[in-house]
Amino acid sequence: MAPKSKILIIGGTGYIGKFVAEASAKQGHPTFIFTRESTTKHPEKSKLLDNFKSLGAKLVIGDLHNHESLVKAIKEVDVVISTVGGESVADQVKIIEAIKEAGNVKRFLPSEFGTDVDHVISVEPATSIFKGKADIRRAVEAAGIPHTFVSCNGFAGYFLPNIGQMDSYTAPREKVTILGDGTPKAVFVKEEEIALATIKSVDDPRTLNKILIFRPPGNTLSFKEIVSVWESKIGKTLEKTYVSDEQILKNIQESPFGLSIMLSISHSVFVKGSATNFEIEPSFGVEASELYPEIKFTSIDQYLSQFA
Template sequence: MESMELKSRVLVIGALGYIGKYITIASVKLGHPTLVLLPRFRSPDPVQDEIIQSFERQGVTLFKGDIYNHSRLVKAIHAVDVVISADGEDPTRTIAAIKEVDSLGLWLIHVGRFILVGVPIDVDMTHAALQPSEMKLQRWREIRRFVEQSGVPYTFVVFHILAGRCFGRSNSQQSRFSLPLKIPLCGTGNTKVAFSVEKDVGMYTILAADDSRTWDKTLYIRPPGNVISLDELVSLWESKTRRSVSSLRRNYISERDLLQHYQEAQPQEKKALASLHSAFIRGDQTNFRIDTSVGVETSQLYPNWNYTTMNEYLNRFL
């Protein structure tokens, strides 16, 4: 077994966030000395406080600070080899702190890396048909260019659709025969999308931390078993519940109806509808081939990691 001394030291920014906690857990599980940046060591939110305590029990080092406290951020980065930003915020402050450590001769550039997690699509391969999605995509393109031009080795992680966000967390209030899907069947229901299970996102991110094959590239979490249409998901559920084909009521929303709803929606709802249109009607997640000169796919890099397929994921709702 590889010794802990050979593992990179990892800093997770945004460890209390939805995906950040999975990255932190995976880091510890794979034997990386792991540090998390926290504004406080106890939270008034009982859920977050339990996460913090679980980090402590697992041996995670808690470091007080945030991205707005530059001196504390620099000190935290000084203590690690890999910085993972999982808070979904603009990383320009973090990059500035990394470069300051580098200028002091403290950043081991041949080991060090910045990993940016938090965008579910490849913003350079997508041009949304609806606002405000295109404005958000353009902002993330600018962030990518900033990171690329910083001189800091980087990896962009694209995790696509998180399964936990699309499915109910419990079947306690679900009919055994009702697919616990939170989104409607958009368009024809046949557009392929890519799902990721949260724990797999955490594991793949950490596997990439010491992998030179992912340096200065986009890491796509798009395993073939999870590239699937919504109609195929419904059919999977029918087979698991032993219902006849097309026995479940399939509620489709046409592109025309979605666009009409979009025009009448409030700003916050417009964001959600624009995302649905991009993924489930336009197929922006899967309608391109990965350019291997700038991108890598996780299941090809790590074939020995048994990721959770959507077929397996649905079993938890039976």
Template sequence: MGDVCEERSSVCVSGGRTRVLVVGGTGYVGKRIVRACLAEGHETYVLQRPEIGRHEIEKVQMLMSFKKLGAKLVEASFSDHRSLVSAVKLVDVVISAVSGVHFRSHSILLQLKLVDAIKEAGNVKRFLPSEYGMDPSRMGKALPPGRETFDEKMEVRRAIEAAGIPHTYVLGACLASYFAGSLSQLETLFPPKEKVTIYGDGNVKVVFVDEDDMARYIAKTVDDPRTVNKTVYVRPPDNVLTHMELVGIWEKLSGKELDKTHIHAHDFLSNMKHLDNKGQKAGIGFMFHLFYEGCLTNFHVGEDEEASSLYPDVKYTRMVDYLRMFL
């Protein structure tokens, strides 16, 4: 393959495997990223927080399972800057999968600390911050309170770029477990049996992706020189579907037609007025941008920026196959 370590923005893969540190590796997406990095052949490190308590036994068991698969555990704490610096000095690439808890209480603060550690360490050749969904650079007019989430992600991006840290932003799809299995209904994770709510006319294109596929694409980008300082959108063509198409797939699989109720945008947004929970209000706003505005598909993505085009060897899961598990 040759030496691709000519500049700091290139990941060193000559003479050895790419060394990757996953931060947030016991989380919902993080655990999949760890496994995908191992499967891709990367020398995979997982951040282990010394603060893990007895009530988090499942996280400990997960960390041990990673170790059995060949990952290396690195103890570091966000409250100990020196330990973070030491951890990132071990690797070429850092991937953040820290929890996306809303409204600054968690994700942004941890990622800004991680940026500071990467900047000081000076050896990291690629950083992938926690993104994986809607593109925050296109969400400047998003509805409050959800807009805060996008503003915070942009703050992390600005810190990364101001520090001169080579980076890749991977995003652009709705995770299937939350959006496909439920046919994008708000109060369930299973396909409805009798009735389904359709957002607007149901003809706005949305992108769906299996979480394991998202992790595979993330693992592919880390040592790819084509993705340095780029945004990579996950937009598998067979999974770009309207709400009506998604529902239609399920109806064909199940052999049963659902009773459909279309909800106008104004009526959908009026639900926000009756909610006191900030996170729930943000969720309504996100659904509006996805299913009424088409924020994942209302712009062009070139082949050199789309994950399934960059990595055709990834046989991604079509939603028709994903939904079969619910039969």
């Protein structure tokens, strides 16, 4: 068997990055975590870094804004995975420049981990956020860098614990608010399983220059279906309020920026059906659960049991 690629993870201490870093080390890849000096002194993040080291990963101190540090780190590996946060998406042009200069990278996975930005239907401010990621796709392609774009759709931990109720941290037991008519299918996948499929994809010729799209059948349900699964778990019918498309658009306009971002992303998923409203054509994409049947994706039904 060919040796496993050496992987550099930029943003490994972030929300999704920590799952990706752990999966990389546990899957036996020589793993390098690119982190800023200040993060090594952070009380919680330093514990994460210690955990990565205990799994055999090596820390590389640097910064996206320090070109030399990036080039030096990239020269040591075969694969670069970026899991930087939303505010740093545009700064990934610096990773692209460094990969070009280093000249040795066999695969680059830029920070995506959401809706497929080439098929999404959205309104502002979500449109600008999706465009930022699409611009990075175009820059990676223009630079001729071998790549995989990971479109995992929703993180289970972001939506399922409160069934998408933005005014609550816990799942509803009396009333539930449903965006739109609740019928377009959305996708929510457990973070550990997103990370595992992501790591499997880096040495997989089937994902080369493709979008890895997640639509495991048990993870693909409409808002109404998710509510119905939850109702069967708690043995109760909830009082339902449906928010019309028109009202959601008004709420997006009138909300503070942070909330309008969340609302507009939810609008693209739950009203416009952006996670599932297109066919995955072999010319551009591959579906993760078809590619990796050995990953037993935790279904939404199974995931919700822990909250009942």
